[in-house]
Amino acid sequence: MSGEIIMTYAIAISLLVGAIFALVGAIGLLKFNDSMTRLHAPTKVGTVGIGAFLLASMLHSFTYGEGSMHELLIMAFLFVTAPISANFMAKVNIHRRACDTPPSPPRDDTWSTLNVPEEDKHVSDTAAPSHRI
Amino acid sequence: MNAFRWLLPHPLLTLLLALVWTLLQNQVSAGMVVFGLILGILIPWVTSAWWPDTPKSFHLSRMVTYSIMVIWDIMVANVEVAWIVLTKPNSKLRPAWIVVPLELKQPEAITILAGTITLTPGTVSADLSDEGHSLLVHVLHTDDPDGVRDEIKSRYERRLKEIFA
Numbered sequence: 546m547s548g549e550i551i552m553t554y555a556i557a558i559s560l561l562v563g564a565i566f567a568l569v570g571a572i573g574l575l576k577f578n579d580s581m582t583r584l585h586a587p588t589k590v591g592t593v594g595i596g597a598f599l600l601a602s603m604l605h606s607f608t609y610g611e612g613s614m615h616e617l618l619i620m621a622f623l624f625v626t627a628p629i630s631a632n633f634m635a636k637v638n639i640h641r642r643a644c645d646t647p648p649s650p651p652r653d654d655t656w657s658t659l660n661v662p663e664e665d666k667h668v669s670d671t672a673a674p675s676h677r678i
Numbered sequence: 679m680n681a682f683r684w685l686l687p688h689p690l691l692t693l694l695l696a697l698v699w700t701l702l703q704n705q706v707s708a709g710m711v712v713f714g715l716i717l718g719i720l721i722p723w724v725t726s727a728w729w730p731d732t733p734k735s736f737h738l739s740r741m742v743t744y745s746i747m748v749i750w751d752i753m754v755a756n757v758e759v760a761w762i763v764l765t766k767p768n769s770k771l772r773p774a775w776i777v778v779p780l781e782l783k784q785p786e787a788i789t790i791l792a793g794t795i796t797l798t799p800g801t802v803s804a805d806l807s808d809e810g811h812s813l814l815v816h817v818l819h820t821d822d823p824d825g826v827r828d829e830i831k832s833r834y835e836r837r838l839k840e841i842f843a
Binding site for chain 1: 698701702704752753755756759760763764768771773775777779792793796797798799800802803804805806807808809810811812814816818
């Protein structure tokens with residue numbers, strides 16, 4: 546019985562931790578004022594927020610029902626896919642010139658997102674300035 | 679050895695697929711483990727054409743310690759970023775671009791490094807240079823961009839070089 550009470554508290558604490566991190570992520574998304582910094586808050590703080598929710602779900606299933614390990618899979622897929630989406634949002638920002646232009650790389654010519662093929666040069670020259678902030 | 683290579687081009691991928699399949703079932707039974715192993719053999723074999731250069735070596739035990747270290751870093755850095763979000767006014771925020779020159783060559787290793795950088799809060803890996811010699815990283819707030827670059831190189835890249843050494 547007392548074990549169940551301890552687990553209930555553990556579940557409640559992980560739910561609270563998850564909620565706090567999710568809230569901070571949302572505040573960051575609203576507060577920051579350029580697209581690159583805004584990318585940081587939700588994508589990062591979100592992983593630990595969701596991680597705490599999943600931990601709560603696992604603890605609950607092991608205490609009150611049949612144990613469930615699906616949460617580990619959700620976690621694994623989240624950790625594999627979250628960097629990809631963040632990377633693509635960053636690439637879109639660079640491509641649309643919505644952020645400071647990054648410094649050029651030391652050894653190669655340019656960043657791959659800014660690397661426009663020769664036959665598309667005229668398209669990007671006309672399209673880019675309209676998105677400049 | 680050649681027959682083994684032909685049947686199991688990616689032994690670790692086979693194990694991983696069998697493990698994921700078993701976890702998806704949510705209960706361990708011999709039949710499902712065997713079916714997971716069958717999938718784990720079939721899928722790498724069918725998709726092997728899309729994996730032209732497998733990494734020559736891969737130290738699993740080092741990868742495990744690396745993952746534990748990264749998970750710890752994620753939790754510590756999350757609190758730091760939450761603190762920055764809640765207390766730093768926008769005017770005091772100093773975001774920066776950081777260029778990390780890469781010593782890693784294998785695409786798999788660079789992918790893991792970029793993923794690690796993005797998962798640890800406060801840094802996002804944004805782009806790769808056109809020939810893959812440097813990584814562009816965006817930092818949320820730093821007073822010392824060179825220090826962040828050196829930390830990425832010494833803390834993550836050095837270990838990844840050992841994993842794929």
